Each structure stands twice: as structure tokens, then as C-alpha cells.
Amino acid sequence: MAQVQRAYDNEWITNRGELVLELEEKLKTYLDVSNILITNNGTIPLQIALKLLGNGGEVITTPFSYVATTAAIVWENCTPVFVDIHPEYLTIDETLIEAAITPKTTCILATHVFGNPCNVEEIDRIAKKFNLKVIYDAAHCFGVKYKGKSIFEYGDISTCSFHATKLFHTGEGGAIFCKDDELRHKIFYSHNFGHNGPIDFYGVGINGKISELQAAMGLSVLPYMDSILGKRKEIIDFYNANIDISKFGPIKIRQNTIWNYSYYPVVIEKESLLLELMTKLNEMDIFPRRYFNPSLNTLNFINKPFLKMHISESISQRILCLPLYIELKYEELDKIIKTLT
Ligand SMILES: *Cc1c(COP(=O)(O)O)cnc(C)c1O
Numbered sequence: 227m228a229q230v231q232r233a234y235d236n237e238w239i240t241n242r243g244e245l246v247l248e249l250e251e252k253l254k255t256y257l258d259v260s261n262i263l264i265t266n267n268g269t270i271p272l273q274i275a276l277k278l279l280g281n282g283g284e285v286i287t288t289p290f291s292y293v294a295t296t297a298a299i300v301w302e303n304c305t306p307v308f309v310d311i312h313p314e315y316l317t318i319d320e321t322l323i324e325a326a327i328t329p330k331t332t333c334i335l336a337t338h339v340f341g342n343p344c345n346v347e348e349i350d351r352i353a354k355k356f357n358l359k360v361i362y363d364a365a366h367c368f369g370v371k372y373k374g375k376s377i378f379e380y381g382d383i384s385t386c387s388f389h390a391t392k393l394f395h396t397g398e399g400g401a402i403f404c405k406d407d408e409l410r411h412k413i414f415y416s417h418n419f420g421h422n423g424p425i426d427f428y429g430v431g432i433n434g435k436i437s438e439l440q441a442a443m444g445l446s447v448l449p450y451m452d453s454i455l456g457k458r459k460e461i462i463d464f465y466n467a468n469i470d471i472s473k474f475g476p477i478k479i480r481q482n483t484i485w486n487y488s489y490y491p492v493v494i495e496k497e498s499l500l501l502e503l504m505t506k507l508n509e510m511d512i513f514p515r516r517y518f519n520p521s522l523n524t525l526n527f528i529n530k531p532f533l534k535m536h537i538s539e540s541i542s543q544r545i546l547c548l549p550l551y552i553e554l555k556y557e558e559l560d561k562i563i564k565t566l567t
Contacts (some may be wrong), residue, residue, distance in 0.1 A: 228446075229245065229441075229442035229443075229445045229446050230439060230442045232244070232245060232438075232442065233245055233438035233439060233441075233442055236438075238438060239437060239438050239439065240435060240436075240437040240438060241435060242435065243438045243441075244438075245438045245441035245442055245445060246264060246436060246437075246438060246441040248441070248445065249264060249396075249441045249444045249445055249448070250262050250263070250264055252445070252448055253401070253444075253448070256369075256448065256451070257368070257369065257376050257378065258371075258375075258376050259376045259378050259379060259403060260379065260405060261403060261404065261405065261410060262378075262401050262402075262403055263401060263402050263403075263410075263413060263414060263417065264388075264396075264399060264400070264401050264436050264441070264444075265399065265400045265401060265402055265417055265434040265435070265436055266398060266399060266400070266433070266434055266435055266436045266437075266440070267387065267388075267389065267398050267399060267400045268294070268365045268385060268386060268387025268388065268389060268392075268399075268400030268401075269294045269297075269298060269387075269400070270400065270417070270432065270434040271383075271385035271386075271400050271401065271402035271434070272294060272295065272298035272335070272361070272363060272385055273298050273301060273302055273432070274402065274413055274416045274417060274432070274434060275335075275361045275382075275383040275385060275402070275413075276298055276299060276302040276304055276333075276335070276361070277302055277416065278383075278409065278412055278413065278416065279332065279333045279359040279361060279382060279383065280299070280302055280304040280332050280333055281304075281332045282302075282303050282304055282332075283304060283305070283330045283331060283332035283333075284304070284305045284306075284307045284328060284330040284331045284332065285299045285304045285305065285306055285307065285331075285332065285333055285334070285335050286307050286309055286318075286323055286326050286327065286331060286333070286334045286335070286336075286358075287299060287306050287307065287308060287309070287318075287334070287335045287336065287522075288308070288309065288311055288317065288318040288335075288336055288337050288339075288522075288538070289308045289309075289310065289311070289521045289522045289523040289524075289535040289538040289539075289542075290311045290316055290317075290337070290339060290518055290521060290522070290538040290541065290542065291337035291339065291363060291518060291522060292337075292365065292517075292518060293522065293525065294363075294365075295335065295337055295363045295522065296522040296525060296528070297527075298335075299335065300527060300528075304332070305330075305529075306522075306528065307326050307328075307331070308326075308522070308523040308533065308535055308538075309322045309323055309326050310322060310535045310536060310537045310538055311339075311535075311537050311538050311541070312537075313537050313541070314475070314477065314478040315339075315342055315344075315345075315477065315478055315479075315480060316339045316340065316342065316477055316491075316541065317336065317337070317338065317339050317342060317343070317344040317345070317480075318334075318336040318337075318344055318349075319537075320344070320345040320348040320349055320352070321348075323349070323352050324352055324356075327352075327356050327358070331356070331358060332358065332359065333353075333358050333359040333360065333361055333382075334349060334352075334353060334358055334359070334360050334361070335361045335362075335363060336349060336360075336361075336362060336363070337362070337363040337364075337365070337366075338362060338363070338364050338366060338367050338370065338377060339366065339477075339518075340366055340477060340488055340489040340491060340517075341366040341367050341368075341370045341377075341485055341486045341488040341489070342477060342478075342479050342480055342483070342485070343367075343370065343372045343377055343380075343480050343483055344362070345480070346362075346372065346377075346380045346381070349381075350380075350381075359382045359383075360380075360381040360382050360383075361381060361382065361383045361384070361385070362377075362380060362381040362383070362384040362385070363385055364377055364378055364384045364385055364386050364403075365385065365386055365387035365389075365392065365400075366387075366392070366393070366486075366488050366489070367384075367386060367486065367488075368386060368388075368392065368393045368394040368451075368486055368488070369393070369394075369451070369455065369484075369486040370483065370484065370485060370486050371483070371484040372480070372482060372483050372484075373482045374482075378401075378403040379403070379405065382404065382406065382409065383402060383403065383404045383409070383413070384402070384403040384404075385400060385401065385402050385403070386400055386401045386402075386403070387399075387400045388400050388401065388440075388444065392488075393451075393454070393455075393486055393488050394444070394447060394448065394451055395443070395444070395447060396436065396440040396441065396443045396444040396447075397439075397440050397443050398440060399436050399440050399443075399444065402417075402434075412428075412429075415427075415428040415429065415431055416429075416430075416431045416432065416434070417431065417432070417433075417434030417435060418431060418433070418434070418435060419431040419432070419433060454552055455486065455487060457552040458487035458488075458550060458551075458552065459487050461487075461490075461550055461552075461554055461559065462487050462490055462550070464556070464559055465490055465548065465559070465563070468559075468563045469492070469563060469566055469567075470566070470567060473495070474492035474493065474494060474566060475492070475493050476490065476491065476492060477491055477493075487550070489517065489547050489550060490547060490548045490550045491517065491545050491546065491547045491548075492545070492546055492547075492548060492566075493541055493544050493545050494544045494545070494546060495544070496544065497543040497544055500516075500543075500544055500545075500546055503546065503565060503566065504516075504546070506565050507562065507565055510561055510565075512549055512558065512561065512562060513549070514546045514547055514548050514549060515546070515547045516545070516546060516547075517545065517547045518542060518545070519542045519543060519545070520539075520542055521535055521538040521539040521541075521542040522538075523535045523538070523539075524539065548562060549562065
């Protein structure tokens with residue numbers, strides 16, 4: 227509330243006011259990134275990235291992500307070309323990317339699923355070899371580091387979501403990261419209608435700006451992030467110690483990653499068992515989420531016939547994200563674990 231009051235006292239509600247600029251500076255330090263532009267959600271950054279780098283071509287992408295990843299490709303008049311995922315990391319299987327490249331391919335849009343980094347080195351190598359751009363949907367990656375660097379520093383453009391359901395949030399919000407000065411300049415004007423001053427325009431743009439009220443939310447949440455992450459780690463350690471990991475494989479986090487404890491997905495043997503489990507948990511007022519289902523190559527707005535994505539389709543039907551939030555009590559955790567055994 228005190229932060230919101232600042233916006234009222236400043237009589238400045240949107241258009242990159244004091245609170246937005248302060249949140250950007252604080253996030254830059256907290257995340258240890260070289261640059262950041264905060265936006266009004268985590269989807270607009272994907273659209274801006276695809277507008278600038280997609281050129282209406284084919285975009286190699288993962289079928290295992292939130293619908294926004296694929297929808298942004300179609301929305302920007304590009305064509306999604308799906309490549310199946312790695313069965314344990316759940317990120318795009320980089321060994322299958324080269325076979326999917328055609329003369330129409332312009333970029334690769336991959337998701338660091340549940341904050342688990344893609345094989346960024348290999349993707350970078352392929353992109354350089356074929357002269358492609360790389361966009362990472364890093365919506366889940368607040369605070370993730372890979373090889374000592376923020377995961378947002380990888381790829382030509384990286385995006386994040388600050389939606390209320392995400393680890394760090396501004397209600398609605400997001401961010402876009404780009405190391406190249408020229409491209410970053412284009413991103414900046416693209417997110418503000420293309421403005422170059424009040425009556426001059428660099429080029430076409432859209433409204434990707436976040437308001438002071440949302441920045442106030444972010445400034446209020448940020449001081450608690452370390453304690454939130456600590457609490458989530460405790461819950462995940464508890465799950466790991468008490469769940470039969472051989473039966474409910476948790477995801478494998480890539481080596482050299484500082485993870486952010488953003489989700490606790492378990493992959494269940496069969497969909498029928500998952501549904502039974504969900505019913506039991508729902509009866510106890512516990513509501514796990516089916517992230518991500520359906521596999522995005524099966525969406526009704528995707529041109530068919532499409533290639534079958536065996537691993538993604540199979541995992542999508544069998545994956546369940548167990549409750550993970552800081553108010554979760556140990557009695558509730560016990561109940562969840564009992565249901566699973
Ligand atoms: C949440 C999410 C988005 C969309 O972010 P919004 O802030 O809700 O627009 C995009 N991609 C992934 C993987 C997400 O989980």
C-alpha cells in the first residue's frame with residue numbers, strides 16, 4: 227500500500243514513472259543481469275521478439291510449454307515447427323533441432339520449462355551454424371542461474387513473466403532481456419507504440435508498458451523473494467525425501483544450474499492413475515495443476531497433419547504439478563504424500 231501511495235503522491239500512474247524505473251534497477255541487481263525492460267505481461271515480450279526476429283518464417287519450438295509460447299508464434303504470422311522434448315529435462319531435445327530446419331526457418335523459440343535450462347550451448351551452436359536467432363521463453367526462470375550467469379543472459383532475446391501465478395509477480399507483468407544494443411533499442415520503441423518523442427516514430431509498435439501500480443506490487447514482493455525461495459526449497463526437499471521418486475520421477479535439473487524451486491512436477495505411470503490421484507486430492511481440497519496439458523502440437527489452431535510428438539504427448543497426459551506455496555502446511559504435505567503412496 228505504501229508503494230501504491232507513492233504513485234498517487236507523484237501523480238504519475240504509468241509511462242515509465244519512478245516506481246517502474248526503480249523496480250528495473252532493483253531487479254537488475256537482484257537478478258544480476260546486464261539489462262532489463264519490464265513489460266505489462268509475459269506474452270507481449272514473446273510477440274515483440276517474434277515480430278523483430280521471426281520475419282513470418284518457420285519457428286522451431288517446443289510442444290511442452292504454456293499455450294502462450296505457441297500462440298505468440300501463430301499470432302505473429304509465423305509457423306510453429308515442433309521438435310519433441312527430452313524425456314527427463316522436459317526441455318526441447320536439441321539433438322532433433324537440425325533435422326527440423328528448412329530454408330524458411332528464422333528462429334528457435336524454446337522454453338526453459340519449470341525453470342530448467344535448455345541445452346543453451348548446443349542451441350547456440352546450431353543457431354550460429356544455420357544463421358538463426360534464438361528466443362527463450364524464460365517465463366518460469368526468475369532467479370535461475372546457469373554456469374554462474376543469469377539464464378536471462380542467454381539467447382538473442384529472453385523473456386520472463388511476472389504473472390500472479392509466477393514466482394515473483396506484479397499481478398500482471400513481465401520482462402524482456404536482450405544484450406545487443408541495436409536490437410534492444412528496437413525492442414524499447416516497439417513496446418511504446420514506436421515513439422521517438424511525442425510526434426515522431428521510429429517504426430511500428432505496440433503497447434507493452436507496465437503501470438506504476440503494478441510496479442508497486444513488484445517493489446512490495448521483491449524484499450521477500452529470498453525467504454520465499456528458502457521456504458519453497460524446504461517444501462521441495464520434503465517432497466523429495468518422502469515421495470517414492472522411482473515411481474513419481476521428478477524432473478532432472480540440468481547440471482551447473484542454480485534452480486528457483488518454481489514447480490514440483492511428478493510424472494505418473496498412466497493418465498488413469500493421475501486422474502484417480504487428482505480426484506482423491508480434490509476431495510481433500512487440494513488442487514494440483516496439470517502443467518502442461520495438452521501438448522501444444524495438438525492445439526486446434528495448429529495446421530494438421532502435424533508430426534506426432536511422442537514424448538511430449540505422453541508426458542503431457544501424465545504430469546502433475548504438486549502444490550508448492552509458502553503457506554503450505556506440513557499436515558497438508560503429509561496428506562498429499564500419503565495419497566501418492
Ligand atoms: C505464464 C507463461 C507465459 C505467459 O506469461 P503472462 O505473463 O501470463 O502473459 C508464457 N510462457 C510460459 C511458459 C508461461 O508459463
